[in-house]
Amino acid sequence: MEIFDQIGIREYGILLSEKDSVVYPMALAPELRDFRFPSNIHRVPDYMGAGAEEKAARIKQIIQIAKDNDYTHIFAGYGFMAEDAEFIEAIEESGISFMGPSSHVAHQAGSKDEAKKLARKLNVSVTPGVDTISATCLLKKAKDEKALVALAKEKGLNYTYNSSISLEENAEALLYAGYEKIVELVTIHELQAQAEIEAAEIWKKYPTNRIRFKYVGGGGGKGQRVVSKPDEVKTAVQEILSESKVTAPGSNRNFLIELNIEKTRHNEIQLIGNGEWCLALGGRDCSVQMHEQKLLEISLTQELLQNEIASLEKTSPKKAEIIKADLQVLKEMEEQSERFGQAVALNSVSTFELIVEGTNHFFMEMNTRIQVEHRVTEMVYSLKFSNPENKSEFFIVDSLIEAMALIALHGKRLPKPERIVRNISGAEVRINATNKAIQPHAGGVILGWSKPLPEEIRDDQGISVRNPDTGLFVHYKVAGAYDSNIALLITYGNSREDNLRRLGNILRKTELRGQDLQTNLLVHYGLIHWILGKDPLFKPSTAFMISYLAAVGALESLGKDVDLEVAWTKVLSNAPAEGKKVLSRKLTLITRPIAELLADAHVLAGFLGYHENVSWKIEKDQVVWLRNPIHILSDIYYYLHMEGELHQSPSEQIWDHDQKVLQSALAFYKELEKLTGKKADSPDWDSVFAGKAPAGVDADVWTKAISSHKGFQIGLELLKLIPNLGNKSGFYKLGVDENLEPVIPEEFKKAETRDAFIKFLAPAPKASSDEIVSPMGGMFYSKEAPDLPPMVKEGEHFKAGQPLFIVEVMKMFNKITAPFSGTIKDVILKDSDGKIIQKGQTIFKIVPDEVLKIETPEEIQDRKNKVTFSLL
Numbered sequence: 001m002e003i004f005d006q007i008g009i010r011e012y013g014i015l016l017s018e019k020d021s022v023v024y025p026m027a028l029a030p031e032l033r034d035f036r037f038p039s040n041i042h043r044v045p046d047y048m049g050a051g052a053e054e055k056a057a058r059i060k061q062i063i064q065i066a067k068d069n070d071y072t073h074i075f076a077g078y079g080f081m082a083e084d085a086e087f088i089e090a091i092e093e094s095g096i097s098f099m100g101p102s103s104h105v106a107h108q109a110g111s112k113d114e115a116k117k118l119a120r121k122l123n124v125s126v127t128p129g130v131d132t133i134s135a136t137c138l139l140k141k142a143k144d145e146k147a148l149v150a151l152a153k154e155k156g157l158n159y160t161y162n163s164s165i166s167l168e169e170n171a172e173a174l175l176y177a178g179y180e181k182i183v184e185l186v187t188i189h190e191l192q193a194q195a196e197i198e199a200a201e202i203w204k205k206y207p208t209n210r211i212r213f214k215y216v217g218g219g220g221g222k223g224q225r226v227v228s229k230p231d232e233v234k235t236a237v238q239e240i241l242s243e244s245k246v247t248a249p250g251s252n253r254n255f256l257i258e259l260n261i262e263k264t265r266h267n268e269i270q271l272i273g274n275g276e277w278c279l280a281l282g283g284r285d286c287s288v289q290m291h292e293q294k295l296l297e298i299s300l301t302q303e304l305l306q307n308e309i310a311s312l313e314k315t316s317p318k319k320a321e322i323i324k325a326d327l328q329v330l331k332e333m334e335e336q337s338e339r340f341g342q343a344v345a346l347n348s349v350s351t352f353e354l355i356v357e358g359t360n361h362f363f364m365e366m367n368t369r370i371q372v373e374h375r376v377t378e379m380v381y382s383l384k385f386s387n388p389e390n391k392s393e394f395f396i397v398d399s400l401i402e403a404m405a406l407i408a409l410h411g412k413r414l415p416k417p418e419r420i421v422r423n424i425s426g427a428e429v430r431i432n433a434t435n436k437a438i439q440p441h442a443g444g445v446i447l448g449w450s451k452p453l454p455e456e457i458r459d460d461q462g463i464s465v466r467n468p469d470t471g472l473f474v475h476y477k478v479a480g481a482y483d484s485n486i487a488l489l490i491t492y493g494n495s496r497e498d499n500l501r502r503l504g505n506i507l508r509k510t511e512l513r514g515q516d517l518q519t520n521l522l523v524h525y526g527l528i529h530w531i532l533g534k535d536p537l538f539k540p541s542t543a544f545m546i547s548y549l550a551a552v553g554a555l556e557s558l559g560k561d562v563d564l565e566v567a568w569t570k571v572l573s574n575a576p577a578e579g580k581k582v583l584s585r586k587l588t589l590i591t592r593p594i595a596e597l598l599a600d601a602h603v604l605a606g607f608l609g610y611h612e613n614v615s616w617k618i619e620k621d622q623v624v625w626l627r628n629p630i631h632i633l634s635d636i637y638y639y640l641h642m643e644g645e646l647h648q649s650p651s652e653q654i655w656d657h658d659q660k661v662l663q664s665a666l667a668f669y670k671e672l673e674k675l676t677g678k679k680a681d682s683p684d685w686d687s688v689f690a691g692k693a694p695a696g697v698d699a700d701v702w703t704k705a706i707s708s709h710k711g712f713q714i715g716l717e718l719l720k721l722i723p724n725l726g727n728k729s730g731f732y733k734l735g736v737d738e739n740l741e742p743v744i745p746e747e748f749k750k751a752e753t754r755d756a757f758i759k760f761l762a763p764a765p766k767a768s769s770d771e772i773v774s775p776m777g778g779m780f781y782s783k784e785a786p787d788l789p790p791m792v793k794e795g796e797h798f799k800a801g802q803p804l805f806i807v808e809v810m811k812m813f814n815k816i817t818a819p820f821s822g823t824i825k826d827v828i829l830k831d832s833d834g835k836i837i838q839k840g841q842t843i844f845k846i847v848p849d850e851v852l853k854i855e856t857p858e859e860i861q862d863r864k865n866k867v868t869f870s871l872l
Contacts, residue, residue: 013040030462182250379426530609553757
């Protein structure tokens with residue numbers, strides 16, 4: 001709507017579903033607050049996940065609304081409706097224009113299986129696997145032409161065998177005839193059995209790899225599972241079909257079975273076309289993801305890589321060679337994507353998605369819609385449209401939405417544009433309603449959100465649009481009607497490093513407050529600083545984030561037992577008599593920022609990653625300062641956004657008396673730098689003060705300076721808790737190698753140790769030893785599908801790690817496993833599938849195999865003392 005206003009579209013309407021009202025039971029929704037056309041607000045029930053008949057009725061209803069109100073175009077946004085071939089085709093047949101890729105593009109490229117077949121024909125590199133499992137199942141029942149025709153007749157389907165195409169293609173044609181009439185030709189059970197056969201064949205060739213199952217119509221991480229052993233296949237098939245809402249008889253349930261390339265990066269190429277020409281607009285690296293959902297997305301362009309190569313060739317020739325290889329891969333991906341786009345006659349904006357392993361790349365799928373991350377591309381490229389007959393006549397477009405509108409209106413009359421560099425780098429983070437372990441957390445309320453910074457673009461669904469009458473922030477309920485995404489924070493830079501620094505500063509200054517509100521904002525803040533500390537050109541794999549979480553969990557497992565009061569008492573007891581008085585003045589100056597760092601392991605992780613081997617190093621398990629610790633203390637205040645801005649409340653900034661001491665110390669060492677030539681942040685001032693006074697400095701003044709130095713430094717040994725935590729937890733083992741790829745130790749890679757560390761980030765709610773409670777709120781399911789038995793029954797014994805029930809939160813199915821072994825005594829939620837449950841709600845009464853021992857307060861304090869002293 002903002003783009004439409006900017007480019008002068010005279011009038012438009014908005015179509016809302018019932019889900020758009022869930023978050024605003026008592027307030028005007030953000031998309032309506034500044035809406036200029038109140039009579040153009042229309043509503044229709046959401047059809048995603050509805051049965052085929054209901055969906056057809058909804059589509060007719062939408063088209064009728066458009067006709068009744070004289071709309072010329074329909075734009076379906078960023079979701080699955082925008083690439084639903086059936087929906088688009090119906091719009092086209094009605095005479096209304098669709099703003100987005102047309103139905104022929106959605107048919108050819110939007111379905112993952114059809115896209116893979118086309119890619120193979122075009123000699124585009126494709127992941128090894130199977131994309132015709134439904135047809136294979138059908139041909140097991142109807143093995144030839146005669147049998148296919150007979151089956152069609154039996155089911156009353158309009159079908160003619162085509163001898164000019166293969167038997168398999170004929171089987172697919174019959175399947176589509178079945179989908180159209182909602183007739184079941186292949187059952188879920190048959191698909192599961194065939195999937196086990198196909199997976200076994202792949203494992204024969206690639207025994208060490210896992211296998212990915214992916215529903216053909218999935219996206220956004222939904223409808224995907226990765227399995228590592230045969231007994232997981234059946235369940236994975238059921239889950240992807242259930243999650244994609246295609247369990248109803250007659251649904252298209254085809255899915256891909258692909259080799260899961262383990263050390264992969266996820267890259268995508270932005271494409272634009274008008275049906276005749278197709279242009280690639282560089283790439284985006286989306287490898288930082290969790291549960292198949294992207295978290296950090298950063299631009300990948302030829303100009304960026306060329307700039308980096310030029311700056312590295314003299315200083316780091318090996319690194320320059322690595323970037324040169326990446327540049328070649330990017331050029332190949334762009335060329336293949338344009339070839340594919342040309343073949344499907346792409347006539348709008350789409351995304352060509354790939355996985356990359358070393359210098360190999362494989363086409364995954366094409367998203368025939370504009371994606372939410374399109375802004376990353378907009379940060380780096382503008383489009384210059386020139387008059388072919390007079391190049392001096394041109395216009396420039398910065399927005400891909402505007403480009404889509406132009407193509408929808410002018411189509412093939414629009415000349416092929418030239419891409420123009422706008423900024424060298426662009427990046428975004430997705431702010432999601434998730435806890436510290438990146439698990440969805442619905443139900444919270446946003447009570448306040450600071451305004452965007454000048455360099456920040458915030459795509460927040462309008463949440464930050466203030467009440468037009470009062471200027472106040474309107475409370476927002478994070479209901480999870482669609483998914484966990486709340487906002488995208490986007491910015492740019494003149495290099496990858498500059499871009500990440502800007503993004504980090506936006507996160508540092510963003511204030512997002514609420515009730516029962518959990519987001520991944522601080523996860524991003526820590527991660528971006530960790531990357532900046534290692535290498536801004538770091539190339540994470542798609543598996544990196546789960547190991548990173550484990551490393552942060554290891555920090556949390558140790559950091560939660562640090563007792564700062566015990567630590568301060570120890571420091572105080574070791575101080576000389578005259579030092580105790582000085583220390584009493586510095587208590588809050590030193591302990592408050594350390595407590596803030598320890599309060600969130602993600603924030604701590606970012607600080608450790610950024611400062612390791614810059615501000616300190618570890619030698620023989622001892623911390624050696626590489627910088628003056630008073631400057632490190634100052635950096636902590638800045639990093640925590642506690643440096644003292646006028647609008648901040650006292651609880652969130654450095655206190656006045658502490659600020660006075662800190663600024664005096666910084667000024668003191670700055671003055672010494674002028675006198676001695678030694679850098680103010682040098683760690684070695686003790687040796688300077690052990691010598692004679694500098695020329696021109698009175699001996700008495702120098703004596704006082706020695707006392708001042710001791711006073712400023714006393715108590716700063718407490719800061720060693722921070723680097724020691726990184727060392728003793730094993731966090732420093734996580735790193736980046738000379739090829740810019742992640743170094744991950746086994747304990748953060750193996751499922752059993754990795755998952756145990758991650759649990760520290762989101763501990764289960766407290767429960768009695770005779771019950772199992774839900775670790776999250778959401779929709780409860782006792783079974784994996786309506787036609788399957790419950791996962792556990794009364795009287796059954798279960799083992800630790802065994803799945804017990806499912807909680808659906810924000811469209812994601814979370815399988816809840818047993819924290820220990822025991823026997824089900826009583827199922828509290830009988831016949832309650834689909835019921836909303838709360839975090840901490842009792843699901844089962846159980847008899848544990850072993851009675852859990854509860855620590856006494858004395859035992860807890862003893863443990864904290866041991867951890868704290870070990871870190872001092």
